[in-house]
Amino acid sequence: MAELPGTTDRRIDALLTLLAENSTIVISGAKIAKEIGVTRQRVWRWIEKLRAVGVRVKGHPRTGYHIERVPDILVPQMLSHRLYGTPFARRIYHFFKTDSTNAVALRLGEAGEPHGTVVLAEEQTAGRGRAGRSWTSEKSAGIYCSILLRPPVPPAHAPLLTLVAGLAARDAAAEDLDSLPDIRWPNDVLVGGRKFCGILTEMHAEPDRIHYAVIGIGMNVNQTKMPADLADIATSLRMETGKVHSRLELLIRLLRHLDRYYNQFLTDGALPIIRRFAQVSSYYEGKRVLITTATESFTGTTAGLEPSGVLRVARDDGRGIEAVLSGDVAEAS
Numbered sequence: 001m002a003e004l005p006g007t008t009d010r011r012i013d014a015l016l017t018l019l020a021e022n023s024t025i026v027i028s029g030a031k032i033a034k035e036i037g038v039t040r041q042r043v044w045r046w047i048e049k050l051r052a053v054g055v056r057v058k059g060h061p062r063t064g065y066h067i068e069r070v071p072d073i074l075v076p077q078m079l080s081h082r083l084y085g086t087p088f089a090r091r092i093y094h095f096f097k098t099d100s101t102n103a104v105a106l107r108l109g110e111a112g113e114p115h116g117t118v119v120l121a122e123e124q125t126a127g128r129g130r131a132g133r134s135w136t137s138e139k140s141a142g143i144y145c146s147i148l149l150r151p152p153v154p155p156a157h158a159p160l161l162t163l164v165a166g167l168a169a170r171d172a173a174a175e176d177l178d179s180l181p182d183i184r185w186p187n188d189v190l191v192g193g194r195k196f197c198g199i200l201t202e203m204h205a206e207p208d209r210i211h212y213a214v215i216g217i218g219m220n221v222n223q224t225k226m227p228a229d230l231a232d233i234a235t236s237l238r239m240e241t242g243k244v245h246s247r248l249e250l251l252i253r254l255l256r257h258l259d260r261y262y263n264q265f266l267t268d269g270a271l272p273i274i275r276r277f278a279q280v281s282s283y284y285e286g287k288r289v290l291i292t293t294a295t296e297s298f299t300g301t302t303a304g305l306e307p308s309g310v311l312r313v314a315r316d317d318g319r320g321i322e323a324v325l326s327g328d329v330a331e332a333s
Protein backbone atom coordinates (compact mmCIF):
# COMPACT_ATOMS: atom_id res chain seq x y z
CA MET A 1 0.00 0.00 0.00
CA ALA A 2 1.41 3.39 -0.98
CA GLU A 3 2.66 5.60 1.89
CA LEU A 4 0.89 8.87 1.47
CA PRO A 5 2.14 12.02 3.15
CA GLY A 6 -0.43 13.41 5.55
CA THR A 7 -2.38 10.19 6.17
CA THR A 8 -3.20 9.29 9.74
CA ASP A 9 -0.43 7.36 11.49
CA ARG A 10 -1.55 3.74 11.78
CA ARG A 11 -0.58 3.75 15.44
CA ILE A 12 -3.23 6.45 16.11
CA ASP A 13 -5.66 4.04 14.57
CA ALA A 14 -4.33 1.32 16.90
CA LEU A 15 -4.60 3.67 19.90
CA LEU A 16 -8.21 4.41 19.11
CA THR A 17 -9.08 0.75 18.64
CA LEU A 18 -7.37 -0.12 21.93
CA LEU A 19 -9.39 2.52 23.78
CA ALA A 20 -12.64 1.61 22.03
CA GLU A 21 -12.24 -2.12 22.74
CA ASN A 22 -11.52 -1.43 26.44
CA SER A 23 -14.02 1.33 26.98
CA THR A 24 -15.06 0.13 30.46
CA ILE A 25 -11.58 0.28 32.00
CA VAL A 26 -8.90 2.91 32.55
CA ILE A 27 -5.69 1.99 30.72
CA SER A 28 -2.45 3.55 31.86
CA GLY A 29 -0.48 5.73 29.48
CA ALA A 30 2.51 3.39 29.95
CA LYS A 31 0.50 0.35 28.90
CA ILE A 32 -0.90 2.09 25.83
CA ALA A 33 2.59 3.30 24.91
CA LYS A 34 3.96 -0.23 25.15
CA GLU A 35 1.07 -1.79 23.22
CA ILE A 36 1.31 0.54 20.24
CA GLY A 37 5.08 1.09 20.36
CA VAL A 38 5.45 4.82 21.05
CA THR A 39 6.46 7.01 24.01
CA ARG A 40 3.98 8.09 26.68
CA GLN A 41 4.44 11.72 25.58
CA ARG A 42 3.38 10.74 22.10
CA VAL A 43 0.31 8.91 23.47
CA TRP A 44 -0.67 12.10 25.28
CA ARG A 45 -0.14 14.24 22.14
CA TRP A 46 -2.26 11.88 20.05
CA ILE A 47 -5.02 11.82 22.64
CA GLU A 48 -5.10 15.62 22.46
CA LYS A 49 -5.37 15.32 18.68
CA LEU A 50 -8.27 12.88 18.98
CA ARG A 51 -10.02 15.17 21.46
CA ALA A 52 -9.73 17.96 18.89
CA VAL A 53 -11.88 15.96 16.45
CA GLY A 54 -14.50 15.23 19.09
CA VAL A 55 -13.33 11.87 20.51
CA ARG A 56 -14.27 11.90 24.21
CA VAL A 57 -11.24 10.53 26.09
CA LYS A 58 -11.20 10.95 29.87
CA GLY A 59 -8.10 10.94 32.07
CA HIS A 60 -4.50 12.12 31.88
CA PRO A 61 -0.98 10.72 31.51
CA ARG A 62 -0.52 9.75 35.20
CA THR A 63 -3.76 7.92 35.96
CA GLY A 64 -4.58 6.53 32.55
CA TYR A 65 -7.25 6.98 29.92
CA HIS A 66 -10.63 5.66 28.99
CA ILE A 67 -13.01 6.49 26.23
CA GLU A 68 -16.44 7.84 27.19
CA ARG A 69 -18.34 6.49 24.22
CA VAL A 70 -17.59 4.64 21.00
CA PRO A 71 -15.68 7.21 18.96
CA ASP A 72 -17.23 8.45 15.74
CA ILE A 73 -14.06 8.81 13.75
CA LEU A 74 -13.57 7.19 10.37
CA VAL A 75 -10.19 5.49 10.82
CA PRO A 76 -9.40 2.35 8.80
CA GLN A 77 -9.24 -0.13 11.67
CA MET A 78 -12.75 0.80 12.80
CA LEU A 79 -14.08 0.32 9.28
CA SER A 80 -12.25 -2.51 7.59
CA HIS A 81 -13.63 -5.50 9.49
CA ARG A 82 -17.18 -4.13 9.10
CA LEU A 83 -16.64 -3.94 5.33
CA TYR A 84 -15.36 -7.49 5.07
CA GLY A 85 -16.43 -9.13 1.80
CA THR A 86 -16.57 -5.85 -0.12
CA PRO A 87 -13.72 -4.37 -2.20
CA PHE A 88 -13.65 -1.41 0.22
CA ALA A 89 -12.15 -3.25 3.19
CA ARG A 90 -8.54 -3.45 2.11
CA ARG A 91 -7.24 0.00 1.18
CA ILE A 92 -8.58 2.78 3.34
CA TYR A 93 -6.63 6.02 3.62
CA HIS A 94 -7.61 8.40 6.40
CA PHE A 95 -6.63 12.05 6.87
CA PHE A 96 -7.36 14.35 9.77
CA LYS A 97 -7.16 17.15 7.21
CA THR A 98 -6.56 17.24 3.47
CA ASP A 99 -7.41 19.52 0.56
CA SER A 100 -9.89 17.23 -1.22
CA THR A 101 -10.36 13.47 -0.91
CA ASN A 102 -11.25 13.41 -4.63
CA ALA A 103 -7.93 15.03 -5.51
CA VAL A 104 -6.10 12.42 -3.38
CA ALA A 105 -8.07 9.53 -4.90
CA LEU A 106 -7.39 10.76 -8.44
CA ARG A 107 -3.65 10.79 -7.68
CA LEU A 108 -3.95 7.26 -6.26
CA GLY A 109 -5.80 6.19 -9.40
CA GLU A 110 -2.96 7.55 -11.51
CA ALA A 111 -0.43 5.74 -9.30
CA GLY A 112 -2.16 2.39 -9.96
CA GLU A 113 -4.00 1.83 -6.65
CA PRO A 114 -6.60 -0.93 -7.01
CA HIS A 115 -10.36 -0.87 -7.45
CA GLY A 116 -12.13 -0.24 -4.15
CA THR A 117 -9.56 2.09 -2.55
CA VAL A 118 -11.29 4.50 -0.16
CA VAL A 119 -10.04 7.95 0.90
CA LEU A 120 -11.56 9.64 3.95
CA ALA A 121 -10.98 12.93 5.71
CA GLU A 122 -12.24 14.44 8.93
CA GLU A 123 -11.88 17.85 7.29
CA GLN A 124 -11.26 19.19 3.77
CA THR A 125 -9.71 22.58 3.10
CA ALA A 126 -10.64 22.62 -0.60
CA GLY A 127 -13.63 20.27 -0.89
CA ARG A 128 -14.83 20.21 -4.50
CA GLY A 129 -18.45 20.28 -5.63
CA ARG A 130 -20.02 19.92 -9.05
CA ALA A 131 -19.65 22.62 -11.71
CA GLY A 132 -16.56 24.13 -10.08
CA ARG A 133 -18.35 24.91 -6.82
CA SER A 134 -16.82 24.21 -3.42
CA TRP A 135 -18.04 21.78 -0.76
CA THR A 136 -18.09 23.07 2.80
CA SER A 137 -16.42 20.40 4.94
CA GLU A 138 -16.70 21.23 8.64
CA LYS A 139 -14.38 19.16 10.83
CA SER A 140 -15.80 15.73 11.78
CA ALA A 141 -19.38 16.90 11.19
CA GLY A 142 -19.89 15.21 7.82
CA ILE A 143 -18.69 12.29 5.74
CA TYR A 144 -16.07 13.26 3.16
CA CYS A 145 -15.29 10.12 1.20
CA SER A 146 -13.88 9.27 -2.23
CA ILE A 147 -13.94 5.82 -3.75
CA LEU A 148 -11.63 4.71 -6.53
CA LEU A 149 -13.32 2.38 -9.01
CA ARG A 150 -11.99 0.64 -12.09
CA PRO A 151 -15.28 -0.27 -13.77
CA PRO A 152 -15.14 -2.53 -16.83
CA VAL A 153 -17.60 -0.34 -18.75
CA PRO A 154 -17.26 2.37 -21.43
CA PRO A 155 -17.33 6.06 -20.39
CA ALA A 156 -20.82 6.38 -21.90
CA HIS A 157 -22.04 4.38 -18.87
CA ALA A 158 -20.55 6.83 -16.37
CA PRO A 159 -23.93 8.49 -15.61
CA LEU A 160 -25.11 5.12 -14.34
CA LEU A 161 -22.20 4.93 -11.90
CA THR A 162 -23.31 8.27 -10.57
CA LEU A 163 -26.87 6.98 -10.13
CA VAL A 164 -25.52 3.88 -8.36
CA ALA A 165 -23.70 6.09 -5.84
CA GLY A 166 -26.75 8.31 -5.31
CA LEU A 167 -28.96 5.30 -4.60
CA ALA A 168 -26.42 3.94 -2.10
CA ALA A 169 -26.22 7.27 -0.26
CA ARG A 170 -29.99 7.60 -0.27
CA ASP A 171 -30.57 4.12 1.18
CA ALA A 172 -27.87 4.60 3.83
CA ALA A 173 -29.43 7.84 5.06
CA ALA A 174 -33.05 6.62 4.83
CA GLU A 175 -32.54 4.42 7.89
CA ASP A 176 -31.64 7.48 10.00
CA LEU A 177 -34.49 9.72 8.83
CA ASP A 178 -38.15 9.96 9.82
CA SER A 179 -39.24 11.06 6.34
CA LEU A 180 -38.17 9.53 3.04
CA PRO A 181 -35.19 11.09 1.26
CA ASP A 182 -35.52 12.06 -2.40
CA ILE A 183 -32.92 12.05 -5.19
CA ARG A 184 -32.72 15.02 -7.53
CA TRP A 185 -31.20 13.75 -10.77
CA PRO A 186 -28.48 12.78 -11.05
CA ASN A 187 -27.50 12.33 -7.44
CA ASP A 188 -28.30 15.11 -4.99
CA VAL A 189 -29.93 13.54 -1.98
CA LEU A 190 -32.59 15.71 -0.34
CA VAL A 191 -34.83 15.63 2.66
CA GLY A 192 -37.71 18.04 3.08
CA GLY A 193 -36.61 19.66 -0.21
CA ARG A 194 -33.12 20.51 1.09
CA LYS A 195 -29.90 18.83 0.02
CA PHE A 196 -27.80 16.93 2.57
CA CYS A 197 -25.63 14.83 0.26
CA GLY A 198 -23.83 15.55 -2.99
CA ILE A 199 -21.74 13.38 -5.28
CA LEU A 200 -18.94 14.37 -7.62
CA THR A 201 -17.77 11.74 -10.11
CA GLU A 202 -14.46 12.42 -11.83
CA MET A 203 -12.68 10.06 -14.16
CA HIS A 204 -9.81 9.33 -16.45
CA ALA A 205 -10.96 7.60 -19.61
CA GLU A 206 -10.37 6.90 -23.28
CA PRO A 207 -13.32 6.88 -25.71
CA ASP A 208 -13.99 3.18 -25.11
CA ARG A 209 -12.55 2.52 -21.65
CA ILE A 210 -12.61 4.04 -18.18
CA HIS A 211 -9.13 3.83 -16.64
CA TYR A 212 -10.47 4.79 -13.27
CA ALA A 213 -13.35 6.74 -11.80
CA VAL A 214 -13.47 8.54 -8.47
CA ILE A 215 -16.82 8.85 -6.77
CA GLY A 216 -16.68 11.62 -4.17
CA ILE A 217 -19.47 11.66 -1.63
CA GLY A 218 -20.11 14.50 0.78
CA MET A 219 -22.83 13.97 3.37
CA ASN A 220 -23.91 16.54 5.94
CA VAL A 221 -24.46 14.51 9.09
CA ASN A 222 -24.02 16.32 12.42
CA GLN A 223 -23.77 19.97 11.39
CA THR A 224 -26.02 22.09 13.62
CA LYS A 225 -26.38 24.90 11.09
CA MET A 226 -25.57 25.67 7.47
CA PRO A 227 -23.61 28.68 6.20
CA ALA A 228 -25.99 31.62 5.63
CA ASP A 229 -25.78 31.43 1.83
CA LEU A 230 -26.84 27.75 1.88
CA ALA A 231 -29.43 27.87 4.65
CA ASP A 232 -32.42 27.76 2.26
CA ILE A 233 -31.16 24.90 0.14
CA ALA A 234 -28.99 22.69 2.37
CA THR A 235 -29.43 20.73 5.58
CA SER A 236 -27.88 17.96 7.68
CA LEU A 237 -29.33 14.77 9.13
CA ARG A 238 -29.00 16.24 12.62
CA MET A 239 -30.83 19.43 11.64
CA GLU A 240 -33.67 17.31 10.26
CA THR A 241 -34.01 14.85 13.13
CA GLY A 242 -32.65 16.75 16.14
CA LYS A 243 -30.40 13.75 16.87
CA VAL A 244 -26.67 13.07 16.61
CA HIS A 245 -25.96 10.38 14.01
CA SER A 246 -23.09 7.92 13.80
CA ARG A 247 -20.95 8.78 10.80
CA LEU A 248 -19.26 5.42 11.14
CA GLU A 249 -22.51 3.44 10.85
CA LEU A 250 -23.73 5.64 7.99
CA LEU A 251 -20.52 5.19 6.06
CA ILE A 252 -20.52 1.43 6.54
CA ARG A 253 -24.09 1.23 5.27
CA LEU A 254 -23.27 3.54 2.37
CA LEU A 255 -20.32 1.42 1.22
CA ARG A 256 -22.27 -1.82 1.64
CA HIS A 257 -25.17 -0.45 -0.45
CA LEU A 258 -22.65 0.84 -3.00
CA ASP A 259 -21.14 -2.64 -3.29
CA ARG A 260 -24.62 -4.13 -3.78
CA TYR A 261 -25.81 -1.64 -6.43
CA TYR A 262 -22.46 -1.68 -8.24
CA ASN A 263 -22.50 -5.48 -8.51
CA GLN A 264 -26.12 -5.40 -9.64
CA PHE A 265 -25.18 -2.90 -12.33
CA LEU A 266 -22.28 -5.06 -13.56
CA THR A 267 -24.30 -8.29 -13.60
CA ASP A 268 -27.76 -7.14 -14.67
CA GLY A 269 -27.04 -3.87 -16.45
CA ALA A 270 -28.77 -0.52 -16.21
CA LEU A 271 -32.39 -1.60 -15.97
CA PRO A 272 -32.62 -2.50 -12.25
CA ILE A 273 -30.74 0.71 -11.39
CA ILE A 274 -33.12 2.83 -13.42
CA ARG A 275 -36.12 1.00 -11.93
CA ARG A 276 -34.87 1.67 -8.43
CA PHE A 277 -34.28 5.33 -9.29
CA ALA A 278 -37.86 5.53 -10.55
CA GLN A 279 -39.09 4.14 -7.20
CA VAL A 280 -37.23 6.56 -4.96
CA SER A 281 -36.85 9.79 -6.96
CA SER A 282 -39.70 12.26 -7.41
CA TYR A 283 -37.61 13.71 -10.25
CA TYR A 284 -37.94 10.62 -12.42
CA GLU A 285 -41.16 11.54 -14.16
CA GLY A 286 -43.70 14.36 -14.21
CA LYS A 287 -41.64 16.87 -12.23
CA ARG A 288 -41.61 20.49 -13.36
CA VAL A 289 -37.95 21.49 -13.65
CA LEU A 290 -35.64 24.30 -14.62
CA ILE A 291 -32.57 22.93 -16.40
CA THR A 292 -29.39 24.95 -16.63
CA THR A 293 -26.66 23.57 -18.88
CA ALA A 294 -23.39 25.15 -20.01
CA THR A 295 -25.19 26.65 -23.01
CA GLU A 296 -28.80 27.37 -22.04
CA SER A 297 -31.59 27.35 -19.45
CA PHE A 298 -35.05 25.97 -20.12
CA THR A 299 -38.09 24.70 -18.26
CA GLY A 300 -39.95 21.47 -18.83
CA THR A 301 -41.30 18.28 -17.30
CA THR A 302 -39.19 15.21 -16.57
CA ALA A 303 -39.99 12.14 -18.69
CA GLY A 304 -37.91 9.26 -17.31
CA LEU A 305 -34.31 8.27 -17.96
CA GLU A 306 -32.60 6.95 -21.08
CA PRO A 307 -31.02 3.47 -20.67
CA SER A 308 -27.68 5.29 -20.30
CA GLY A 309 -28.95 7.16 -17.21
CA VAL A 310 -29.40 10.48 -19.01
CA LEU A 311 -32.49 12.53 -17.95
CA ARG A 312 -35.30 13.10 -20.46
CA VAL A 313 -37.12 16.42 -20.22
CA ALA A 314 -40.16 17.46 -22.29
CA ARG A 315 -39.41 21.11 -23.06
CA ASP A 316 -42.04 23.79 -22.49
CA ASP A 317 -40.95 25.63 -25.65
CA GLY A 318 -42.30 22.90 -27.91
CA ARG A 319 -38.89 21.64 -29.02
CA GLY A 320 -39.69 18.11 -27.90
CA ILE A 321 -37.79 15.83 -25.54
CA GLU A 322 -34.30 16.91 -24.51
CA ALA A 323 -31.75 14.37 -23.24
CA VAL A 324 -29.90 16.15 -20.43
CA LEU A 325 -26.37 14.79 -20.08
CA SER A 326 -25.25 17.12 -17.34
CA GLY A 327 -26.31 20.37 -15.82
CA ASP A 328 -28.21 21.76 -12.87
CA VAL A 329 -31.73 20.58 -12.20
CA ALA A 330 -34.01 22.70 -10.03
CA GLU A 331 -37.67 22.30 -9.21
CA ALA A 332 -39.75 24.82 -11.19
CA SER A 333 -43.14 26.13 -10.18
Ligand code: BTN
Nearest residue numbers: 100102128129130198199216218
Ligand atom coordinates in the same frame (compact mmCIF):
# COMPACT_ATOMS: atom_id res chain seq x y z
C1 BTN B 1 -21.93 18.38 -5.28
O1 BTN B 1 -21.61 19.50 -5.70
O2 BTN B 1 -23.09 18.13 -4.98
C2 BTN B 1 -20.88 17.33 -5.10
C3 BTN B 1 -20.20 17.42 -3.77
C4 BTN B 1 -19.17 16.36 -3.55
C5 BTN B 1 -18.40 16.58 -2.27
C6 BTN B 1 -17.50 15.43 -1.94
S1 BTN B 1 -16.82 15.54 -0.32
C7 BTN B 1 -15.76 14.21 -0.65
C8 BTN B 1 -15.26 14.40 -2.06
N1 BTN B 1 -14.09 15.25 -2.10
C9 BTN B 1 -14.32 16.41 -2.72
O3 BTN B 1 -13.48 17.31 -2.86
N2 BTN B 1 -15.59 16.44 -3.16
C10 BTN B 1 -16.30 15.22 -2.84
